[in-house]
Amino acid sequence: MGNAQLHSIHVHPVKAFRGLAPREAVVEPWGLAGDRRWVLIDDGGKVVTQRQQPRLALAAAELLPGGGVRLSAPGLDPLTVPVPEPAGMVTLDIFGTKVEGVLADAAAHAWCSAYVGAGTRLVHMDDPATRRQIDPDYGLPGETVTFADGYPLLLTSVTSLDALNSLIAEDGLAEEGPLPMNRFRPNVVVAGTAPWAEDDWRRIAIGEVEFRVAKMCGRCVVTTTDQGTAERGREPLRTLGRHRRIGGKLIFGQNLVPRSQGTIRVGDPVRVLE
Secondary structure, three states, rough: OOOEEEEEEEOOOOOEEEEEOOEEEEEEOOOOOOOOOOOEEEEEOOEOOOOOOOHHHHHHOOOOOOOOOOEEOOOOEEEEOOOOOOOOOEEEEEEEEEEEEOOOHHHHHHHHHHHHHOOEEEOOOOOOOOEEEEEEEOOOOEEOOOOOOOEEEEEEHHHHHHHHHHHHHOOOHHOOOEEEEEEEEHOOEEOOOOOOHHHHHOOEEOOEEEEEEEEEOOHHHHHEOOOOOOHHHHHHHHHHHHHEEEEEEEEEEEEEEEOOOOEEEEEEEEOOOO
16 A cells, blocks of 8 residues: 555536546545535436436536536537525435525526426535535434535545456456446546455545545446446446445445545545554
């Protein structure tokens, strides 16, 4: 572990849209600053992700000073969306959990609906400190999360992806590999570790910031979506199902909860504390 380091950082301003890869990021109690503070919902208030709409992979959101976003997508003019005033509150459903959010302006709803091809609204999380608790089975009192799937950060490793791609080449659908890391939509990617070493971590430090490893990450159909074309295949779920089925889930990556705050930077050392 002596030479383990932070290989890359990924921030997704709008959940399910393409991410950004900054050289550094501020770690807040609920995740990387600006990560997944915005989300799309359908007319029934349910969160819309690449699970239902693979073409969201082709939409992008640039983070603006103050927390607004500039949206862009094929076939549409870019749109700047300011942080909304907390007047238009809405209750949304994220994987069965009810969460409060603030509706963006009408122009944002129209833009997102035009791209998705169905009635869609854009929602902002105004106060990540209070809106959504982490699953109490794996979270501690007071730990919260934005509109991420369930935890503040997702960690993956370069060597584990290399190992997975080797398995796909050997007995999976070789024509679908090798897969890039963006299939897994991580926040932090580490290099210089043994393959799958992260399975055994309980507490780590990236630079000066400490994290608790909450649980392994069970993967879904989004990982089968080519993030450059929005087309779906069968990998990596087919190969994960053969080689990485743990506790009934197909595992790739680890969910992290920050234990301290600070700035992480590409190249920072990664240390296993426990």
